[in-house]
Amino acid sequence: MKLNKALVLKGAADPADHLVRDVSLPALVIHRDPLEHNIRWMQDFVSRSGAQLAPHGKTSMCPALFRRQLEQGAWGMTLASAVQTCTAYAGGVRRVLMANQLVGRANMALIADLQQDVTFEFHCMVDHPDNVQALGAFFAERGQRLNVMIEYGVVGGRCGCRTEQQVLDLAAAIRAQPALALTGIEGYEGVIHGDQAVSGIRAFAASLVRLALELQQDGAFALDKPIITASGSAWYDLIAEGFEAEAASGRFLSILRPGSYVVHDHGIYKDAQCCVLDRRSDLHEGLRPALEVWAHVQSLPEPGFAVIALGKRDVAYDAGLPMPLKRYREGVLPAVGDDVSACTVTAVMDQHAFMTIAAGTELKVGDIISFGTSHPCLTFDKWRTGCLVDEQLNVVESLEIVF
Structure with missing residues (x-):
């Protein structure tokens, strides 16, 4: 039996893959x-x-x-x-x-x-x-x-x-x-x-x-x-x-x-960059967040509560917990994200994140959520490969990470 590379190496992807449809999650994503x-x-x-x-x-x-x-x-x-x-x-x-x-x-x-x-x-x-x-x-x-x-x-x-x-x-x-x-x-x-x-x-x-x-x-x-x-x-x-x-x-x-x-x-x-821009009036545009971690909604065991399939093995938690950004659903290509930033991650375990679902937000098991991070150094070191994606979420390169 020949295993797909994405099943062998966590987060691996080929340039022909689409992030929503083809990549095994969780995955480290760089825009x-x-x-x-x-x-x-x-x-x-x-x-x-x-x-x-x-x-x-x-x-x-x-x-x-x-x-x-x-x-x-x-x-x-x-x-x-x-x-x-x-x-x-x-x-x-x-x-x-x-x-x-x-x-x-x-x-x-x-x-x-x-x-x-x-x-x-x-x-x-x-x-x-x-x-x-x-x-x-x-x-x-x-x-x-x-x-x-x-x-x-x-x-x-x-x-x-x-x-x-x-x-x-x-x-x-x-x-x-x-x-x-x-x-x-x-x-x-x-x-x-x-x-x-x-x-x-x-x-x-x-x-x-x-x-x-x-x-x-x-x-x-x-x-x-x-x-x-x-x-x-x-x-x-x-x-x-x-x-x-x-x-x-x-x-x-x-x-x-x-x-x-x-x-x-x-x-x-992000906070530090805001201070740089405040100190330097000549800088009209700053840095942009390029790194996210994508994961599935794994379980909805209680009203208003979701368990996400990522945890301490996947994302930094030393300088703040991961921040929900957008929701994506398989079969919607190109993927159109719904804002889930009002939801809140309250805790992370080895392989799970606990998330409070904001009022008016509807989630399904299998939904994909992109998460922002704080302190990228301690997110990178949890991965051996990352997915570089274009604006349409096509994987354009698999990036090797060597720690």
Whole structure:
């Protein structure tokens, strides 16, 4: 018996399939037009800011999306681990910022193997002398030189040197390791919260540039134009403005690293984008949500209550529960959706979602509902393939996702 691919690999589809009629659900769905809009929009924004774009690939871990981002003009890709870097390399990426520390000999060996390809450019972060010493010894053994960047953090945040003096001391430790080359400085502003977050982020961007200048004046960098980089998916406009205000692009290669913009969302990044548009009156159009999860109404066990055939195995729930968008019914081609946004998902289990049915909404078992999500990173990592669809909901490409 030959099994249909959609039955073998969750959410898989062929380009000849129609999303409503032919795809086994639940499925991860990416709408082509907003996807392409988002890639162009962010590339244009970063370019006009005098910076370069290295999108964070951990959002999707989808090589086909990496290629689209690079083809649109991205400088390279940002990844979070040695294994992710290997995946990106296998997908054709040849310039990587690993916005994390490279720790452990096995992980170091993965990068050393990739560096045998002279076309591959790699930079990772360091924030402690122990890591500097370990990297220096390992790559000296391999007869290679590793590009490292100092990570500068904030108290109570994630990784990174906590004081400017620690940054300067670490630069001296790197200089003592012939197998290491200091190529820049990096920070992440997304851990700055509170009522004064905007002013705190602006101050953080200015301090990054100030530290970079001091290191440059001390001759610490191995590049004539070192890298200075920050920015997640919520505050990229403030980092771009901060770098511009300090004229960083004239002395440094300024790199922004948002990742979730590629598909955007219906939750936390939608809210963040509204704040960006409020801060920037010159931006007349923002990002568009491109990612949804589609699933069937599985059961209607009680009046006003539906059980949906998706759950924690299928969709992110860390930053808000999935949001019902539209209803579709098989046999209606092209599919015409009814608004079910007044319905509410109240809980998710491993394979089930509980949904309260809004007054006046009629559902049948077997109906298909599209759901918006919040925090796309933790939806992507539940899938091995996604369906790229056109406006008529025809599957135009099956997208491999590699976590």
